Amino acid sequence: MERGDTERIEITISSRFENIELVQVIAEHLCENAGVDEDGSHWIGMAVREAVANAIKHGNKLDVRKKVNATFELQGFELEITISDEGAGFDPEKVSDPLNPQNLMKTSGRGIFYMKTFMDQVHYSFHPDGGTSLVMTKNLAKGSGIASTKA
Amino acid sequence: MKATTRTVDDVEIIGLEGKITIGAGDTQLREVITNAVNSGKQKILLDMSKVTTIDSSGIGELVGSYTTVTNRGGKLKLLHLPAKLNELLHVTQLITVFEVYENEREAVGSF
Numbered sequence: 001m002e003r004g005d006t007e008r009i010e011i012t013i014s015s016r017f018e019n020i021e022l023v024q025v026i027a028e029h030l031c032e033n034a035g036v037d038e039d040g041s042h043w044i045g046m047a048v049r050e051a052v053a054n055a056i057k058h059g060n061k062l063d064v065r066k067k068v069n070a071t072f073e074l075q076g077f078e079l080e081i082t083i084s085d086e087g088a089g090f091d092p093e094k095v096s097d098p099l100n101p102q103n104l105m106k107t108s109g110r111g112i113f114y115m116k117t118f119m120d121q122v123h124y125s126f127h128p129d130g131g132t133s134l135v136m137t138k139n140l141a142k143g144s145g146i147a148s149t150k151a
Numbered sequence: 152m153k154a155t156t157r158t159v160d161d162v163e164i165i166g167l168e169g170k171i172t173i174g175a176g177d178t179q180l181r182e183v184i185t186n187a188v189n190s191g192k193q194k195i196l197l198d199m200s201k202v203t204t205i206d207s208s209g210i211g212e213l214v215g216s217y218t219t220v221t222n223r224g225g226k227l228k229l230l231h232l233p234a235k236l237n238e239l240l241h242v243t244q245l246i247t248v249f250e251v252y253e254n255e256r257e258a259v260g261s262f
Binding site: 016017018020039042046049050053057098099104105106107108109110111113114117 | 172173174175206207208210211212214215217218235239242243244245248
């Protein structure tokens with residue numbers, strides 16, 4: 001697979017759950033167009049879904065007046081996805097580990113874990129004036145599908 | 152999400168169809184299970200074959216459903232897991248929690 005193209009797609013949505021799929025579909029199509037197989041595209045789309053859902057629910061507290069911005073930048077085989085919300089942020093260190101036996105039967109807390117499973121890197125930044133940005137990266141040439149990701 | 156129910160040998164088989172995702176299906180799943188338990192159903196088999204999409208919220212509701220049924224003295228098991236859902240349960244080690252079947256007769260007989 002050869003890729004010398006660059007691609008940039010940006011979308012801003014209001015904080016409604018029904019808008020999550022719009023962003024997920026963009027991610028999947030971008031991956032498919034880059035030659036990623038269906039499984040690989042699906043898992044990247046799932047990471048995006050989880051990120052946007054968190055931005056809507058935890059970041060923007062379901063306030064439909066607040067926006068979630070998603071930016072997709074593909075340079076060669078490096079895909080960088082940025083999901084930004086208008087929330088106050090959180091402490092990533094305080095997110096519980098869903099693999100801890102004490103947390104296994106919890107009904108929430110797996111979203112960030114899935115993002116980290118399906119993407120190469122996941123990094124949060126919190127803006128002094130408010131707002132949180134999540135940056136996820138994936139090298140599309142390094143194999144796709146969940147078997148090739150770290151669990 | 153749509154849910155259809157039928158009974159086989161006093162096992163309530165609930166067929167789920169569509170999405171079990173945040174804001175679309177997750178709370179519906181909770182309602183379906185709550186209704187079944189409140190109706191006295193102790194043996195519940197979720198047929199997942201027509202589930203098209205599930206996210207972490209949907210997974211959470213599956214876990215919650217299992218807890219709800221178990222706390223009421225019942226059993227909840229899964230049938231016909233789609234491959235991607237199977238992988239989601241594996242990476243979070245939830246596959247060790249649920250009994251999963253590919254054959255309905257075998258699943259019904261396991262209760």
